[in-house]
Every structure is written in C-alpha cells, then in structure tokens.
Amino acid sequence: MSKDSPTTSAARELAIADLRERIAALESGVAKRKGCLPFGLPDIDAVLPGGGLAYGALHEFAGGGSGTVDGAAAALFAAGVAARTKGKVVWCLTRPDLFMPALAQAGLHPDRVIFVESDREEDVLASMEVALGYGGLGAVVGEVVRLPMVSSRRLQLAAEKTGTMGIAVRRWRRQTEANDFGQPTASTTRWRVSVLPSEALPVPGVGRARWLVELMRSRAGACAEFCVGACDEQGRIHIPFGSGDRQDTSGRSRHSA
Incomplete structure (x- = not known):
C-alpha cells in the first residue's frame, strides 16, 4: 500500500479541519457574522471603519448628561441599532423600567x-458575556453604570468569538457616576446622545424628536458629531434637512447630507 505524499496529507488535514469547523457551526446553530451594520x-x-457598526464587537452608548431624558434617548438609539440586526435581542438590566411602546417605536418589537x-x-455583565458567547443572536444589550476595563475586554472577546454585536448602555443616577464615562474601555465605538428641540412642523404640533449624536471614540476611525432625527419604526435615524454642519475632532466643519 503506497503512502500519501506530504502535500496530499497536508491538504487532507486542512480539509478535515475545515469540515470539523463547519460541523461544529451547524451543531451549535451559530454562523459567525462578519462585517458591519451601516446606518445608511x-x-x-x-x-466608521468598514462603513458601519462592526459585528463581533462591543459598542457603548450614553446620554449627554446625567439626566433621565438624555439617558432615555441613548437607550432608544441603542434599541434602534439592535432593531436593525437579525435575530433575538437579549437585554440585560437591573431596573425593569423600560417602556416597551417606546422601544417598539424605535423598531425593536x-x-x-x-x-x-x-x-x-x-451579574448584568456576566449575563452579557454568556449571551454573547452563545451566538445566534442579533445583539446583546446591557444597562450598566460602570464598565471596568477587564469586563469590557471579556465582552469584546465574547463578541468576537461569535460575531454578535454587544451594546453597553451607560445609565447614570447621579452626576458623579457620569464621570466614569471618561475612563478607558475595550469598546470599539463610544457614543453620546443628547436631546435637541424637535423638528419644526408647518403646523402647530410636536415634530419628530432630534438628537445630537456624538461619536466620542472609534477604533481606527475619526470622531464626529451629527444632528439626527430620532429612530423611526424601522430603527433608522436620518439627518434633517438644513440641520447645519457637523464637526470632526480636527475642528473642520463638514456639511451634513
């Protein structure tokens, strides 16, 4: 019986390894998601590097101030992002105070x-890590006041393993807690959301809510700020006509489309 050549044996081993990975993915029901989720x-x-929010990564969202109004806007912004992913969304929290009709209006049914x-x-952080490691989910959201570096690294690694998007919503109860937002974390992007006056209507009434969305940190990308219309029923934001200019970190003004 003739022996296989080294080249043939190497090719066989590669084929077997590839087959094992595919079988493992089928058995677990997890197909690692790659790429980004664009805002459109x-x-x-x-x-944003890649043209959107990266899958398999951790992203941070927080209100522009320590009040509940900006915090709610940040949660709705995060809900709109989660709504545009595919699959179930796990939302971890300590305070059961989410208003589900508001999440539904932001596209998250x-x-x-x-x-x-x-x-x-x-326990919220531990639940997020387990959910991210499970895979097969659209997104995993966790509401936390503090996000220690070690915890954020564990979440980032868990997200990378399965390709699931991780979202940390930073919610403050007092101003002193908001100061923690400046501490370094392993998050790929960091966003701050502040409420602006609603869009003007041609008739008396309340127009669509508007937010000042600040990209405070983007790994391998630039920082910027945008005046946007709040999430619609599909989780999409828009840039209102005549919203003015937005600034990047170099101070140069670039017109919003």
Whole structure:
C-alpha cells in the first residue's frame, strides 16, 4: 500500500479541519457574522471603519448628561441599532423600567426581546458575556453604570468569538457616576446622545424628536458629531434637512447630507 505524499496529507488535514469547523457551526446553530451594520447615512458611515457598526464587537452608548431624558434617548438609539440586526435581542438590566411602546417605536418589537433582570451590575455583565458567547443572536444589550476595563475586554472577546454585536448602555443616577464615562474601555465605538428641540412642523404640533449624536471614540476611525432625527419604526435615524454642519475632532466643519 503506497503512502500519501506530504502535500496530499497536508491538504487532507486542512480539509478535515475545515469540515470539523463547519460541523461544529451547524451543531451549535451559530454562523459567525462578519462585517458591519451601516446606518445608511453616508456622513456617519464614512467615519466608521468598514462603513458601519462592526459585528463581533462591543459598542457603548450614553446620554449627554446625567439626566433621565438624555439617558432615555441613548437607550432608544441603542434599541434602534439592535432593531436593525437579525435575530433575538437579549437585554440585560437591573431596573425593569423600560417602556416597551417606546422601544417598539424605535423598531425593536417586544417579541424579539429576551429580558434578563439581575440585582447587581456584576451579574448584568456576566449575563452579557454568556449571551454573547452563545451566538445566534442579533445583539446583546446591557444597562450598566460602570464598565471596568477587564469586563469590557471579556465582552469584546465574547463578541468576537461569535460575531454578535454587544451594546453597553451607560445609565447614570447621579452626576458623579457620569464621570466614569471618561475612563478607558475595550469598546470599539463610544457614543453620546443628547436631546435637541424637535423638528419644526408647518403646523402647530410636536415634530419628530432630534438628537445630537456624538461619536466620542472609534477604533481606527475619526470622531464626529451629527444632528439626527430620532429612530423611526424601522430603527433608522436620518439627518434633517438644513440641520447645519457637523464637526470632526480636527475642528473642520463638514456639511451634513
């Protein structure tokens, strides 16, 4: 019986290894998602590496101030992002105070959300890590006040393993807690959302909500700020006509589309 050549043996081993990976993915029901989730707005997507929010990564969202109004806007912005992913969304929290009709208006239907309530923020972070490692989910959202570097690294690694998007919503109860947002984390992007006066209508009434969305940090990308219309029923934001200029970190003004 003739022996295989070294080249043939190497090719066989590669084929077997590839087959094992495919079988493991089928058995676990997880197909690692790659790429990015674009906003569909050229001005925003252009400053994000890959043209959108990366899958398999952790992203941070927080209100522009320590109040509940900006915090709610940040949560809705995060909900709109999660709504545009495919699959179930796990939302981990310590305070069961989410207003589901508001999430639905931001595109995230209650039937897609699995809530995980914990007594401590440490348990929220642990639940996020487990959910991210499970795979097959659209996104994993966690509401936390603090996000230690070690915890954020664990979440980032868990997200990379399965390709699931991780979202940390930083919610403050007092101004002193908001100061923690300046501490370094392993998040790929960091966003700050502040409420602006609603869009003007040609008749008396309340127009679509507007936000100042600041990209505070983007790994291998630039920072910028945008005046946007709040998420619609599909989770999409838009740049209102005549919203003015937005600034990048170099101080140069670039017109919003």
